[in-house]
Amino acid sequence: MSAAPVAVEKVYSPWIWLVVVLPYVTLPLLFTFDLPGYLRGLDVSDPDASVQLQLQLFTSPALLLLSLSGWVLGAAVVLFSWLDWRWLVRAGVPQPFHWAFGFFSLLGYPVYAIGRAVVTRRRTGRGMAVLWVVIALFALSLVVSIVWAATLVLALVGTLPFS
Template identity: 35%
Template sequence: MTNELAQPASAAPAGWYPDPHGAPMRRWWDGYTWTDHVAPTERPYGEHLPAAHVPDGTPVDTLWIWLAVLLPLVSLAPILLVDVDQLAATNIQTGSPFGDLWYNIAALLGWPLYGLTVWFAYLDFAALGRLAYGRRFHWAWSFIGSLVYVIGRFVVVRRQSGRGPASLWAAIAVVVCSTAVSSWLFVRLVEAMFSATMTAVGQF
């Protein structure tokens, strides 16, 4: 190999450079002239890695992901038992937002359920590893919210199994139910507080 080929800048150090003839490879420049040594063109990181797949029939959902998805329903039960009229009357009379036992229970359940959700996400992450999933959505995303973890997990698991976990659709249904119940409680509470306020004003 001689200097007949196009040369890089004269100050270019020895190294691998794109082939001067435009071939899809790199050629070694020894600092003075091109050599006969060639190498494949570098590809973007990870491009050469084979796609990760799990054997057919590998489960896409675990017990832990179902527990994480359905856990918010636990807090809905006490909300449905709240005596909205008593809660509103207590709030008007004393200014306290804790005028109903079931409302207090629902409020106190928030942090324990949050902690359990993160724990279940971690256990699900570990279970997917035992099922030979080479790539997993990290459980720490559950600190932002269980739905964030479930969506990310759905994408990663589906790419490796070819099947979409049903847990995602269950999670969406739970979010819809939770939103509906919370909205119902808010509307009922506003109505009850308005009624209690009018009653209190009428007594003067």
């Protein structure tokens, strides 16, 4: 049997919204990465050119920016998870979802945001907006990723010699 919800005036800190939104900030950067351009330059008959092209691909500024920003934003999500947890404790939420689950954001999973929404709802009777925003952003990222993948497949098919 669970205890009755505690009356807390506010359950949404600015930190939780940063935790929810930051992982998706890099999504538009996918389209700055010119993989079709690299595919057009690929010459399968020349192994040296192929190796050089692969090196160019993995050292491209767009890919480096995407990777680096992903790690920096992941670390920021961990920090903001801690700040949100601390804010919830100060707001009087009993036993809020622990901030260390924010480390899962480095793997791409919004565990802290989902767990925080569920636990805050159980403790206070409020706080599910976080979960719905996470679901909406995840669905949006899925659609954007499918469009990006389809674009890459079409570009790859366009580079194949049909003779």
